Amino acid sequence: MFKYVIIANDYPESLALAQKLKIILTDREMQEDIIAPEYVFVIGGDGTLLRAVNEFQDILDEVCLIVVKSGSLGFYANYDEKTVTQAIDDIINDTAHIQQLPLLEVKFNNNQIRYALNEVKIVDHVKTIRTDIYINDELLEYFRGSGLVFATSTGSTGYMRAIGGAIILSNKHKLWEMKEIAPVANSTFSTITAPLILDDSQSVILEGELIDKQIIIDTYEYEANNNLVEIKFSDKTLNLIYNHRQNQSTTAKLQTLFAYCNNVNKRGDR
Template sequence: MKIAIVANDSIESQTVKEKFESLIKESALTIDQMHPEVVISIGGDGTFLSAFHQYKDQLDSVCFAGVHTGHLGFYTDWRDYQLEELIEDLQNDDSRAANYPLIEVEVSYSDGKETGKFLGLNECIIKRNDRTLVADVYIKDELFEHFRGDGLSVATPTGSTGYNKSVGGAVIHPRVNVLQMTEIASINNRVFRTLGSPLVIPSDEWITVQVEPADDYFISLDQLNIPQAGLKEIRYRIADERIQFTGSRHTLFWQRVKDAFIEEYKD
């Protein structure tokens, strides 16, 4: 089995990476950073997102596992003192423990330049830097609402536990193949009206957000910033691709939610 390793720059993560590489050399596994079968992230959820984006073009042939070296990570199943167990698990288990839906984001521009398509694991957020976001929201190409507020978040089920949750969105199990749109501080008065509630969209529908001409939009997809100059509209849908996880320790989703948000953290 070919393994790639993505670690953050912290001293602890780099130390764990060196130890893990030594253990791999003593095993039947090999290191292949270009064309791996399994990608191991070492760090936290931010490192895992970086690993996903680094290998998102190989999703049909690669799966992921995570080692966390700090606070408990939502995507990371292994601790830094369990590397030997992880090696054994990888050698003995070639099954895919779970697979999760992804978001496809298509960005169109008013100047006619080429449309950009992006793939995300968690969520896509659109805001304006210092002004209210004004946008028309369409569902399956039919106008749903005229939005005014700080911004909009469109999240996958796994992304529902991130920024989406902090702005009042629901936590959704990743077996439910949907997107969730959550308003960020929407304006609701006698002049401006929006739904004001999170919206869950099935996999055979899509969301389109058309915006006013401006050059001060801020669009983020996971940890990435999307070019926004001349932005015309953004279309969100469930991607055809999915992310796959491996390993026997990939726990049940609700247990992960409980561990991340309810149980007191113990090192």
């Protein structure tokens, strides 16, 4: 017997699948526990997964997540309604395959710590952000612009890609990325502007006029109340149970994602 919780988005098909899954788990004498589950079943897309990551920040490295696709395309999901029972069987039989996904650790507001699966953004779309960027306590540059974004390798396919960042394909190396958002550039001042690839030995410290700036961690927003933010590769990982029978490489997932987007654009679907 194991303890579980189900998190689903608000679409009718997802809620129906959640109810069906709860019946299956109850019939197998599994115990629902919304506070300290061992397994989190996520029904929906990547946004629903980010919600689960946010809800279980304090025990992220102690739980395993199973992402079940429901409707929309999910970059992290490789189970569906037909195969989710395989995940339950694999857990019971101790044959589940676990993929450890990288997390970024963000320290802000007097040592408050949060973890990001996709990206961290520090932004102000009204006033220019003025902050100094240090890498391992060594000054990199005096940044002036609308913001900065930091992404994991898996997160680099999302917002980071949309603003001209690099996609990190490597699975063998612990890499993450920094990119400037709308940096100031004129005849007297300019910044690096190019994406910066970092490894797990490097941390970034931002020190400057950050009070009241927005800190967005996987779509969840916080307001900075001091002038210091630290971002680094976390020692913690997200434990994702995946369907090894249908597992795709990152390259294959990218091909599927872009093919899906191209087809949507051709049809004019919304």
